[in-house]
Amino acid sequence: MPQISQFAENWYAASQIFWVLLTFGFVFFVIGRGMLPKIEATVDARDRKVADDLAAAKAAHAAADALEESYRQQSDASRAAAQKAVTDAKDKAAKDAEKRLAKVDAELADKLSAAEADVSAARGSAMAEIESVAAEAAGDLVARLSGVKVAAADAKAAVKAVLHG
Amino acid sequence: MADQGKVDPMHQFEVQKMFDMFHVGNHEVAFTTSAMWMVIAGLLLWVFMIGGMKRQLVPGRWQVAVEGFTGFISGMMNANIGPEGRKYTPYVFSLFMFILMLNVLGLMPLGLFGVHPFTVTSHFAITGVLAILSFAIVLIVGFWRHGLHFFSLFVPHGTPIWLMWLIPVIELVSFLVRPFSLALRLFVAMTAGHVLMKVFASFIIDGLAASPAIGIGVGIPSLALMIGISGLELLVAGIQAYVFALLTSLYLNDAINLH
Numbered sequence: 256m257p258q259i260s261q262f263a264e265n266w267y268a269a270s271q272i273f274w275v276l277l278t279f280g281f282v283f284f285v286i287g288r289g290m291l292p293k294i295e296a297t298v299d300a301r302d303r304k305v306a307d308d309l310a311a312a313k314a315a316h317a318a319a320d321a322l323e324e325s326y327r328q329q330s331d332a333s334r335a336a337a338q339k340a341v342t343d344a345k346d347k348a349a350k351d352a353e354k355r356l357a358k359v360d361a362e363l364a365d366k367l368s369a370a371e372a373d374v375s376a377a378r379g380s381a382m383a384e385i386e387s388v389a390a391e392a393a394g395d396l397v398a399r400l401s402g403v404k405v406a407a408a409d410a411k412a413a414v415k416a417v418l419h420g
Numbered sequence: 421m422a423d424q425g426k427v428d429p430m431h432q433f434e435v436q437k438m439f440d441m442f443h444v445g446n447h448e449v450a451f452t453t454s455a456m457w458m459v460i461a462g463l464l465l466w467v468f469m470i471g472g473m474k475r476q477l478v479p480g481r482w483q484v485a486v487e488g489f490t491g492f493i494s495g496m497m498n499a500n501i502g503p504e505g506r507k508y509t510p511y512v513f514s515l516f517m518f519i520l521m522l523n524v525l526g527l528m529p530l531g532l533f534g535v536h537p538f539t540v541t542s543h544f545a546i547t548g549v550l551a552i553l554s555f556a557i558v559l560i561v562g563f564w565r566h567g568l569h570f571f572s573l574f575v576p577h578g579t580p581i582w583l584m585w586l587i588p589v590i591e592l593v594s595f596l597v598r599p600f601s602l603a604l605r606l607f608v609a610m611t612a613g614h615v616l617m618k619v620f621a622s623f624i625i626d627g628l629a630a631s632p633a634i635g636i637g638v639g640i641p642s643l644a645l646m647i648g649i650s651g652l653e654l655l656v657a658g659i660q661a662y663v664f665a666l667l668t669s670l671y672l673n674d675a676i677n678l679h
Contacts, residue, residue, distance in 0.1 A: 259544070261434065266448040270449050270454070271455075271545040271546055271549075272549055274452070274459075275458060275550070279518055286517070288510045290470075291490055293473060294469075294473065294487060301479075
């Protein structure tokens with residue numbers, strides 16, 4: 256087994272130990288202490304970036320949800336407002352129409368009663384004229400038939416009694 | 421290879437001196453095949469990691485591969501030690517990647533291109549240094565953070581008073597055995613796997629040398645087995661690197677959190 260028998264040779268152990276220390280020292284100082292921390296830092300930075308990005312994405316998702324919720328609420332509110340405006344307008348229009356109708360009604364009633372008053376006045380005056388004409392006619396008739404002159408007032412009273420029953 | 425066409429399954433583990441460098445005391449330090457493969461592993465690892473340094477927010481394939489490895493180790497440290505384990509991730513990551521690269525490089529079929537692959541982690545001298553390093557870090561961290569209170573590691577929770585003479589001794593032995601088990605596990609696993617592959621390969625060569633009939637009768641099942649074992653060895657290469665890193669992290673957890 257050369258691994259053991261070669262220890263007898265003067266150069267073997269010294270060379271092996273020297274070279275393993277030298278090469279492993281190179282590996283440790285240049286690779287282990289020089290390069291490894293940088294690679295680990297890169298990995299750590301990437302892990303952190305991924306975690307940050309995930310957190311940001313989650314926050315953005317939550318913000319989008321909140322935005323959607325507020326949008327929904329807003330649209331609900333505006334829809335309700337629009338509905339209210341429509342009903343208000345309808346109510347107002349109905350009330351206006353009612354008011355105008357009432358006014359027109361009142362005007363018509365006024366006109367009607369004025370017309371009725373006119374008619375009754377006209378009838379009254381017509382009656383009075385008929386009375387006086389009837390009284391004159393009655394007086395003339397009496398005078399012509401009997402020659403008796405009837406006083407105008409008497410004739411008028413008699414006509415009135417006949418006309419008004 | 422040994423003479424007369426015989427395959428020596430242990431020859432692959434021999435470290436060849438490539439050129440001398442300098443002396444430490446009366447010991448010679450040389451550039452060896454083992455050293456060469458460690459340098460290659462370090463450089464390949466470096467190139468691999470550079471591909472992960474683009475630091476893009478949306479990573480490419482290469483960056484994902486590198487981040488997969490770093491994430492694997494930092495996840496393991498986090499699970500075994502907790503947030504305080506982050507400080508030790510560079511060490512455990514270096515350990516894991518270095519051992520993994522050495523294990524896998526030793527399995528590459530580079531022989532097809534005339535290069536002799538060599539499994540550095542099949543040498544006890546190498547795994548021993550790495551294990552002692554881990555053990556020393558555990559000791560330093562333990563005594564640094566807890567002072568002499570670190571010795572309470574040897575008294576598990578709920579130890580009855582009348583067992584106080586026995587349990588701490590057992591715990592101490594198990595603690596002191598850690599570097600050996602750490603080093604031996606890797607060294608033995610790599611050595612055994614490569615010996616096994618070499619033995620099956622020698623069956624094919626020796627069988628063909630004996631006669632074509634034996635060569636086919638023995639060679640084809642051996643080849644089939646070798647294909648399976650090669651896959652298994654790739655798995656072992658990963659698992660052993662993982663076990664080394666995992667145990668180091670568990671030992672560090674003892675030192676940091678001290679039950």
